[in-house]
Ligand code: SF4
Ligand code: SF4
Ligand code: SF4
């Protein structure tokens with residue numbers, strides 16, 4: 001249901017046509033050709049009654065409320081479906097129109113419950129509004145005739161209700177599901193009086209194909225589809241615009257509030273990343289923020305076998321600082337470090353790295369991007385000169401061929417996936433390179449032209465064979481290459497990829513993809529017009545992750561697919577602020593803005609601003625921290641908003657390293673897996689409790705706005721500031737905007753960024769500076785950031801992780817729509833209704849060979865460890881490949897992943913682990929130990945609470 005605070009011009013905007021001028025009720029209005037009469041009227045402040053039309057959907061013309069009279073035109077056309085014309089003269093009000101509208105409304109109301117006063121939509125219902133607008137005073141047909149008032153409610157979805165008795169069959173929900181979401185889960189069944197909305201094959205919403213994006217709820221003009229939270233709490237009294245804290249799409253939302261309580265999240269029509277759309281996580285899964293598992297008191301303990309002691313903030317901060325100082329005095333300045341989080345704001349991340357460089361006095365700072373997109377940074381920086389995607393999301397609407405490599409957008413980046421699907425339904429062609437049959441390969445009205453179902457770990461072999469075809473079949477955009485790229489590097493690359501060893505025929509043994517399929521896909525990408533590449537962790541999380549990113553950049557440059565709309569190299573970032581945490585200097589070798597710590601000029605700039613001397617040597621990466629901890633050289637770690645004990649590979653190695661440290665400070669919402677090894681717990685704040693900014697996968701910086709006070713007393717940036725002050729490095733920020741101002745002063749790509757500027761523009765894509773005062777939607781126009789594009793050689797080197805008789809299958813991992821990353825947030829919401837355990841996907845042949853049936857417990861053993869999951873037997877995976885998600889800690893997906901990592905960045909090779917799968921009847925030894933340890937830690941936490949209660 002649309003909120004009253006959002007505008008609705010009735011039909012979508014048209015931008016491209018020539019301008020035409022018409023007269024509406026005597027007012028002259030000029031709009032682009034193709035605009036509807038309804039929209040033109042609304043733009044000139046003439047409101048035409050409507051029910052079935054709304055701005056986010058193409059007009060349908062079913063309700064007949066919006067009829068108008070047009071001079072020279074027969075009859076009374078519907079203004080929503082009638083396009084404007086030069087010189088048109090439109091009348092929206094006269095007696096005939098009023099009578100017709102009132103008559104239509106009478107029919108609707110005669111079959112509608114008359115419970116307006118108790119209806120959740122009361123005051124925000126378009127049917128109610130329109131009844132008022134048309135002056136309905138009586139219903140001549142009475143209310144006793146045949147009606148739908150006894151229709152059953154569908155309450156199956158945990159977040160919204162479908163009350164069919166209130167439905168006016170306007171089909172806005174059906175169109176929202178088709179056009180906006182692209183799931184096509186709804187239809188209007190039956191005809192005339194019997195017509196009704198049906199989910200899938202007339203199933204409940206929960207049993208249907210519905211993915212709970214909520215687009216239909218937003219589109220519904222009545223209370224038929226209503227959020228349960230709205231029904232329960234009533235209407236909001238104010239709203240605050242903020243940014244989703246889940247994935248890298250970075251959707252803009254209005255948090256509709258009653259005081260400090262969120263009534264519902266409504267995607268913002270003006271949001272440049274999402275244009276009013278959302279997914280089930282951002283719109284509905286915010287219950288974690290107020291979950292009873294939240295820890296709201298600081299806690300300390302000497303050893304991880306001690307119960308937690310709740311203490312004041314002063315004591316916790318003083319203890320944390322003194323421990324870090326003690327460790328440095330005993331083991332040296334480099335014996336401590338910190339980890340920033342891609343779930344925190346830019347300002348928070350910036351402060352943590354500043355604390356470490358200036359307060360700890362070393363460069364031992366790293367971030368979770370180490371384990372996801374660090375190869376993107378390395379690969380793109382070295383080829384095109386900037387560690388970021390080249391486009392905005394809207395650019396996909398200009399793409400002719402979309403090439404998705406190692407990404408699963410419908411699960412990982414759902415709102416962007418909906419936009420991509422819209423473009424595909426308009427006729428763009430699709431190539432998917434993925435070991436699994438992801439949903440995008442075949443989804444309503446979309447079929448990938450080529451699904452390159454490669455063996456995990458062979459990406460570079462594939463990209464080289466695609467390049468081979470492009471080079472040897474004369475498909476290179478020679479002009480682009482000569483003008484825009486380093487020709488020497490191109491020649492070397494051309495010679496390299498032309499070698500017979502890189503041909504699709506030679507590589508098919510390795511990749512498993514028929515050579516003809518690779519040749520056809522290469523030709524399509526190179527010749528179809530605008531070719532846009534979108535990739536994800538299926539590219540980066542490999543021993544050759546950086547090589548593959550460079551291979552993608554080579555391919556885009558060779559075909560001239562960079563530097564304009566509709567093309568580009570687009571890494572789909574996993575978490576909400578992966579781009580931002582990298583931009584903010586979270587890596588041990590780089591200051592904010594990707595400038596190396598060894599650069600004397602840059603270092604001098606930061607030394608001047610921060611008033612300390614800084615180190616020119618890069619610090620430790622996360623895996624190096626673990627190694628140093630196990631060697632006894634690294635003893636203290638400050639972790640803000642990350643859960644390395646669950647998210648990093650080879651869990652047993654990670655937990656051994658954590659156990660060997662003397663002070664681990666965890667700043668988080670919950671007692672996560674890492675916090676079970678911690679000595680200090682500092683309760684963090686959710687995105688609803690603080691101000692700041694997130695930067696999404698398009699380099700778009702958007703505001704996060706506080707809607708409630710921090711539940712534990714401080715926003716995360718304030719906690720870091722307290723710690724810094726206690727360590728003797730003063731920080732005196734009064735608001736995150738001051739932190740952003742400092743970032744802007746010190747970072748060339750951010751010099752034009754400020755909270756005021758973001759408020760003016762809604763959001764800003766960096767670089768934003770004197771040259772680009774409104775930001776940069778498309779990068780590398782005219783020339784690459786590094787000047788000339790550089791081709792780099794990408795020799796395929798097989799991973800060291802080999803299958804053999806003992807470990808004959810390859811395990812690869814990924815995510816699912818309803819859960820998010822380590823699941824700490826989504827597991828504490830109703831999203832568990834869609835996915836309450838991680839399962840092992842196994843091909844029917846492999847399952848049969850092992851006597852494994854659907855739902856059986858399966859032991860999965862690798863060289864690193866073993867775990868047990870239930871089986872899902874499916875042809876989505878190819879024979880020889882198994883797959884799982886990693887959202888539940890007890891699944892132990894990372895107990896089996898190994899220490900192998902990308903040669904350039906140490907990004908772990910999550911996507912390739914050789915395993916064996918066997919039917920078993922009990923949990924693994926690790927899982928038994930895990931349960932025992934978890935029970936102990938939960939009891940130590942419970943005792944902390946009990947002690948506090950007892951002492952009151
Ligand atoms: S559920 Fe709402 S949007 Fe869908 S047809 Fe009924 S009234 Fe219209
Ligand atoms: S919630 Fe989304 S997917 Fe489900 S029916 Fe509505 S629009 Fe379709
Ligand atoms: S697509 Fe991503 S950013 Fe948008 S609502 Fe979903 S989780 Fe949030």
Ligand code: FES
Nearest residue numbers: 052061063064080
């Ligand atoms: S709003 Fe135009 S026909 Fe319904």
